[in-house]
Amino acid sequence: MKPALKRVVLGAALLLAAAVQAAPALKSGSFSPPRAAPEIALTSADGRDFRLSALRGKVVVLEFGFTHCPAVCPASLAMLAQARQKLGPQAERLQVVFISVDPERDTAARLKRYLAQFDKSFIGLTGTPEQMAAIRKDYGITATRFPAPAGQDGYQMGHSSYLYFIDKKGMLRALMPFGRPADEMVHDVNLLAAE
Template identity: 60%
Template sequence: MKTLLLSLLLCCSLAHGQALKSGVFDPPRAAPEIALPASTSKPFKLSSLRGKVVVLEFGYTQCPYVCPVSLASLAQARTLLGAAAADVQVVFVTVDPERDTTSHLRSYLAKFDPSFIGIGGTPEQIQGVLKDYGISVSKQPVEGKAGYQLGHSSYLYFVDRRGMLRALMPFGRPAADIAHDLAILLKK
């Protein structure tokens, strides 16, 4: 079934001139480097993933709705891709470095897909990455509690095998749309 769906996605892509469902970067531009601690317990560099298609998501582990939905959709998209998912890497960059340690990111992301990599760092380091990618974040106190929630931009950034930003998908798109765009980028 998965193979059939992937074949249909690829055929539809070819029939429509391989049009992405996401907004595209035209022309594509180099993805800003990210070199920070990762949930893998090893230093992370985005440029070390050349040869794979990378999906960047920016969020936080205590997000009540948006982030878990996006991560579940990304996990579903990888399932739809079947064996081709081996050439896709999902990278989740925290917007809440004060609460999201790399070990916490590892356990959180494993609930969705153990291959997902979480990126943490100091507030200053994360702020630099957020600026590079145009991600806005606002802290909102939670009434009656000592905690806070964060409002943040919610897009999936697609980086091709050469490290170029190719597409930007807004929150809420179905896993089939994500898989569609990944299948096209895997062919390039």
């Protein structure tokens, strides 16, 4: 290779490397490589047919939880509602889907009322115990029933509390642990929506 051509090729390679390093990164843990998000097909809490694949073109955030949750689920949902507010007019690029890990108590009506307290755009999903167990298995979510603390009726659920990010093409891209701030959610949604 001629020296002048060699310098041009080397310069182009260095510019490309710098551009790749300068690209902003997700705040959440990334799936590397990304993989297709398993399909979810149920009736949503508002009575409509739901297919995860029908949300292509939007960034989807899945939260697994239950309506009797005393602390973690409401905190996550409040953070997601705050993130939607911070997105302003760009909030339409985000769809939050809340998937019950407690289908025995989380009826469609209860789920709809519960989610409306946070953001009316949130989609709630519940189904038979078998349907919900299959979805949890597809996403690697654990859920365990245990007795309620002394003096309380019923039971509680211990479950994985990650938020799954699915990009506009239906690929699993990131996993955000519980307790992250809304600004990090906004950052990651904007990044994925701009792709």
